[in-house]
Amino acid sequence: MKLKTSLFGNVYSFRDVKDVLAKANEEKSGDVLAGIAAQNTVERVAAKVVLADMTLENLRKNPVVPYEIDDVTRADQDALDIEVFQKIKSLTVGEFREFLLSADEADIAAIRPGLTAEMIAGVAKLMSNMDLVCASAKMHVTATCNTTIGRAGTLSARLQPNHATDNISGIMASLMEGLSYGVGDAVIGLNPAVDSIGSVAAVLTEFKNFMNKWKIPTQNCVLSHVTTQMKILEKNAAPMDLMFQSLAGSEIASRAFGINVKLMDEAYAMMKERKSSLGPNFMYFETGQGSELSSDGHHGADQLVMEARCYAFAKRYNPFLVNTVVGFIGPEYLYDGRQMIRAGLEDHFMGKLTGLSMGVDVCYTNHMKADQNDLENLAMMLTLADCNYIMGIPGGDDVMLMYQTTSYHDAAALRKIGHKKTIAEFDQRMEELGIFKNGQLTEKAGDPSIFMV
Incomplete structure (x- = not known):
């Protein structure tokens, strides 16, 4: 798993998956307050580049709070449908974004049981506002x-x-x-x-x-x-x-x-x-x-x-x-x-x-x-x-x-x-x-x- 990239002649390295996720997030004052946000727009873009090349399996194996100490992590991971996950685990987050924007409602619904919170948050970070609207409009949950x-x-x-x-x-x-x-x-x-x-x-x-x-x-x-x-x-x-x-x-x-x-x-x-x-x-x-x-x-x-x-x-x-x-x-x-x-x-x-x-x-x-x-x-x-x-x-x-x-x-x-x-x-x-x-x-x-x- 690669945790660095080069942009405009500068190398941007990240500590771990949690660090990549934090710095790939769109600017939020809460992340700045926590001291985990990207220092500038270029670092944010670099984190998005690294995130886009990560696989869904990378995100599944690296929850931001360890399984052993957190009941929410356990609830999320234990609910995962392994059979569905096996079909999508090799997708990169970038490929997952493309899937969500091109797939129909039934195909998206079919992969839901194989997703964890980190996968869902990761792909959201790569989407524009219009992407978020377009993808959401295809999903109806009754x-x-x-x-x-x-x-x-x-x-x-x-x-x-x-x-x-x-x-x-x-x-x-x-x-x-x-x-x-x-x-x-x-x-x-x-x-x-x-x-x-x-x-x-x-x-x-x-x-x-x-x-x-x-x-x-x-x-x-x-x-x-x-x-x-x-x-x-x-x-x-x-x-x-x-x-x-x-x-x-x-x-x-x-x-x-x-x-x-x-x-x-x-x-x-x-x-x-x-x-x-x-x-x-x-x-x-x-x-x-x-x-x-x-x-x-x-x-x-x-x-x-x-x-x-x-x-x-x-x-x-x-x-x-x-x-x-x-x-x-x-x-x-x-x-x-x-x-x-x-x-x-x-x-x-x-x-x-x-x-x-x-x-x-x-x-x-x-x-x-x-x-x-x-x-x-x-x-x-x-x-x-x-x-x-x-x-x-x-x-x-x-x-x-x-x-x-x-x-x-x-x-x-x-x-x-x-x-x-x-x-x-x-x-x-x-x-x-x-x-x-x-x-x-x-x-x-x-x-x-x-x-x-």
């Missing part, structure tokens, strides 16, 4: 909870009616407004301000009662810590269609979230037995580049590779939803709109290539060098890339999490310009309620009084 997400021609949205104090009336007002814009087919999911059994159970119950009363075909979820949700299931305290947890790409970083693979295995088994949803996919995960560095659990690896490892972790549980909260952590990890856009396209591509029902929280924090135009640019690119779902927040301004994301209006606009619809059963119900007509919003849009009877 999943079924109460309804089925991810079918071609759809763009779903999570209805996120967050409230600064978890006031039920305030939450439900946002929920009704969101539904009046045709948002919520992916899930009605609250980020709780109060992570207690009583509060979370009350919101789950309120969501389910509303869904039943108005015959809304979707899923309910409260994004509390997984242990809180497990206690609710133990007590049979509320109906739960989806179980949520934030994931990290290493065992050390997972500890900062209060989880590990063993705990998530237990949570999955409990949810499988006690869930209130109908289908085989009942887990919901969120990720985002940079969390491993913030918890000192990145093991000297770049944030893109660590993000790909999150998806390997998620795959273990056949989730209904996974999304990267792409600009949520802030400028320490993604400095500006350009880096945010790149990360969102990378994450979406890697999630789909992993085989996940992948969405993106197209967002940024107010102290990032980013604005609404950056957010909308990424949202439009993801629509072209056939992203499974985005978020829907009143006015795009989350009053609890204090960040900017996509609004109810954005979801409707993106569906219109992308010629997409919501999930079929949801679409039909919106037509029955007079919110949609032939898939488009009617004059009732934005009027929550529809549901105040």
Whole structure:
């Protein structure tokens, strides 16, 4: 395996596979903060040249965190389909890129079981933004909870009616407004301000009662810590269609979230037995580049590779939803709109290539060098890339999490310009309620009084 190359009369040498991967990454402020980024553009190009000539077997044999010390590495490597891997292991990363851009959807799906996170991250580093969109648009990953997400021609949205104090009336007002814009087919999911059994159970119950009363075909979820949700299931305290947890790409970083693979295995088994949803996919995960560095659990690896490892972790549980909260952590990890856009396209591509029902929280924090135009640019690119779902927040301004994301209006606009619809059963119900007509919003849009009877 060659770890050096010559460019413009200079020799560029790299320490190991992890070093090549880090320096081949597109510029990210988090990698600079970690001291692992390329020193300049030429070194970055040199690393990409070296990476392009590595084989997929090289990447499989050199995980960025050793198998012996990390449960995420073990989950990824142990899930590998050896028979599929044997067919593709001699491909260079450059050849793998060419395959993904030229192959059809069925051929790409056939090789997924033979991939590890490092292979997926490696090929993403060789792709332009347009490459990422083109390859992603060919991959459709469906999943079924109460309804089925991810079918071609759809763009779903999570209805996120967050409230600064978890006031039920305030939450439900946002929920009704969101539904009046045709948002919520992916899930009605609250980020709780109060992570207690009583509060979370009350919101789950309120969501389910509303869904039943108005015959809304979707899923309910409260994004509390997984242990809180497990206690609710133990007590049979509320109906739960989806179980949520934030994931990290290493065992050390997972500890900062209060989880590990063993705990998530237990949570999955409990949810499988006690869930209130109908289908085989009942887990919901969120990720985002940079969390491993913030918890000192990145093991000297770049944030893109660590993000790909999150998806390997998620795959273990056949989730209904996974999304990267792409600009949520802030400028320490993604400095500006350009880096945010790149990360969102990378994450979406890697999630789909992993085989996940992948969405993106197209967002940024107010102290990032980013604005609404950056957010909308990424949202439009993801629509072209056939992203499974985005978020829907009143006015795009989350009053609890204090960040900017996509609004109810954005979801409707993106569906219109992308010629997409919501999930079929949801679409039909919106037509029955007079919110949609032939898939488009009617004059009732934005009027929550529809549901105040």
